Amino acid sequence: MIKLGDIIEVIIEKSVYGGDGLARIGKENFVVFVKDSIPNDKLKVKITSLNKKFARAEIVEIIDSKNRIKPFCALYNACGSCDCQIASYDFLIKQKSAILKDIFKNILSEDKILSIIPSPDDKFYRHKVQYPAQQTKNSKRILLGYYKKNSHDLTNIKYCPVQPEIINEITQFIRENFELNCYDEKNHKGLLKNVLLRISNATNDILLTLVLNCHENDFINYESAIFRFFKKITAQFPSIVGGFVNFNPKKSNKILGKDTLKVVGENFIIEKLGDKSYKIGATSFFQVNPKSAVNLFNIVKENIKPNSTILDAYGGVGAIGIYVSEKASKITLVEENENAISMAYDNFQINNIENYEILEGDAKKHFLNFEKEKRQFDYVILDPPRSGCNADGLKAIAKLAKNIIYVSCNPQTLRRDMSLLIEEGFKPKCVQGVDLFPYTHHIEVVGILNKN
Numbered sequence: 203m204i205k206l207g208d209i210i211e212v213i214i215e216k217s218v219y220g221g222d223g224l225a226r227i228g229k230e231n232f233v234v235f236v237k238d239s240i241p242n243d244k245l246k247v248k249i250t251s252l253n254k255k256f257a258r259a260e261i262v263e264i265i266d267s268k269n270r271i272k273p274f275c276a277l278y279n280a281c282g283s284c285d286c287q288i289a290s291y292d293f294l295i296k297q298k299s300a301i302l303k304d305i306f307k308n309i310l311s312e313d314k315i316l317s318i319i320p321s322p323d324d325k326f327y328r329h330k331v332q333y334p335a336q337q338t339k340n341s342k343r344i345l346l347g348y349y350k351k352n353s354h355d356l357t358n359i360k361y362c363p364v365q366p367e368i369i370n371e372i373t374q375f376i377r378e379n380f381e382l383n384c385y386d387e388k389n390h391k392g393l394l395k396n397v398l399l400r401i402s403n404a405t406n407d408i409l410l411t412l413v414l415n416c417h418e419n420d421f422i423n424y425e426s427a428i429f430r431f432f433k434k435i436t437a438q439f440p441s442i443v444g445g446f447v448n449f450n451p452k453k454s455n456k457i458l459g460k461d462t463l464k465v466v467g468e469n470f471i472i473e474k475l476g477d478k479s480y481k482i483g484a485t486s487f488f489q490v491n492p493k494s495a496v497n498l499f500n501i502v503k504e505n506i507k508p509n510s511t512i513l514d515a516y517g518g519v520g521a522i523g524i525y526v527s528e529k530a531s532k533i534t535l536v537e538e539n540e541n542a543i544s545m546a547y548d549n550f551q552i553n554n555i556e557n558y559e560i561l562e563g564d565a566k567k568h569f570l571n572f573e574k575e576k577r578q579f580d581y582v583i584l585d586p587p588r589s590g591c592n593a594d595g596l597k598a599i600a601k602l603a604k605n606i607i608y609v610s611c612n613p614q615t616l617r618r619d620m621s622l623l624i625e626e627g628f629k630p631k632c633v634q635g636v637d638l639f640p641y642t643h644h645i646e647v648v649g650i651l652n653k654n
């Protein structure tokens with residue numbers, strides 16, 4: 203039996219959800235998860251944790267590897283944002299498809315677990331960037347970038363190849379021109395916590411948000427310096443059409459506080475997916491990879507029959523409902539974020555959609571109300587956060603429609619929720635993956651379910 207600290211030889215059999223490679227050892231086929239490994243790697247690894255069911259290990263030596271390549275980003279080992287750049291994009295897509303087959307094999311036959319659709323761009327795809335800010339101890343240089351994996355050590359990222367080039371220029375300008383100090387989480391002092399940038403693929407317009415460690419009432423102390431900063435940065439980068447501050451004075455891992463204030467310019471940028479236009483605010487959710495989002499939304503659209511009543515739950519700014527609107531006789535959107543709701547009203551209007559209703563508040567509450575009212579829809583589209591849907595909410599949803607299209611950024615919660623819907627009488631038709639996040643372990647999946 204292996205012990206903690208043992209160094210052993212393994213061959214990686216497959217990738218698993220989350221990014222590790224899986225190897226099996228001994229007669230019992232004991233499972234060892236190895237960080238930063240890919241299938242067919244022959245490795246010397248050190249056991250770093252162990253329980254009765256499996257061990258975790260780190261690479262000590264790469265003995266042989268058929269599939270490894272050099273990462274294309276110079277900061278790959280220092281930055282925790284991309285999980286895997288040690289194989290070609292094609293190879294990684296195949297691994298993601300295999301991971302989906304593994305996750306869904308107990309509820310769907312292999313032919314119904316469709317291969318991942320690759321991202322049209324595997325570089326420059328990330329149209330939303332959130333960088334924490336820090337300052338060096340002595341020289342007080344501003345650092346902006348991503349944390350190293352499983353840490354709060356910041357890697358100062360001057361060039362990131364998966365986001366549009368202008369983001370690198372803007373963040374460098376912030377490093378050199380922001381006059382106030384940055385947040386220090388050890389003593390909860392300092393002002394600038396995070397920098398958020400959202401860029402439109404259609405227009406290249408940008409919204410810039412500075413997340414501040416202060417209450418809105420205290421903003422008066424910083425207002426003139428912040429205003430000066432926004433004036434300077436928008437003069438240098440005219441494509442920054444809107445500048446905001448978000449107030450987040452809490453000690454918390456949450457990036458955004460609840461209040462946001464526009465300091466300069468516009469409230470929104472316009473993004474286009476297919477022939478639809480969307481207003482997106484500084485803090486409202488929108489898919490980070492617009493070209494891949496078109497592939498995702500096309501799957502949803504192809505699975506809807508014309509002239510249908512559609513519930514677009516967890517609808518955000520209306521992205522999916524509006525995209526499929528040609529198929530709809532009426533769209534009902536449910537969303538809890540106020541800012542997203544106000545954008546959703548505008549988005550239905552600018553896309554000339556008339557037959558819609560928008561219901562504000564918690565989705566589960568609405569599902570239960572619909573059930574009470576015996577309301578029926580032809581289709582329910584679900585696109586919840588990573589944690590998926592609540593079981594009681596799902597049981598109510600099961601009574602609202604015969605067709606469910608479930609868009610998920612977490613295949614594991616999707617499988618859990620699809621299993622519950624199967625218990626409620628639905629048959630799973632298929633799942634289809636779409637790669638919205640190249641070189642990360644994330645997988646977006648659409649699950650289609652129907653009942654008679």
Ligand SMILES: C[S@@+](CC[C@H](N)C(=O)[O-])C[C@H]1O[C@@H](n2cnc3c(N)ncnc32)[C@H](O)[C@@H]1O
Binds near residue numbers: 522566
């Ligand atoms: C993954 S996003 C999807 C948004 C939209 N469908 C899209 O594609 O842009 C999830 C959305 O659910 C909203 N949300 C999260 N929890 C919710 C809840 N309990 N009730 C209603 N909406 C919620 C979020 O504000 C967010 O807009």
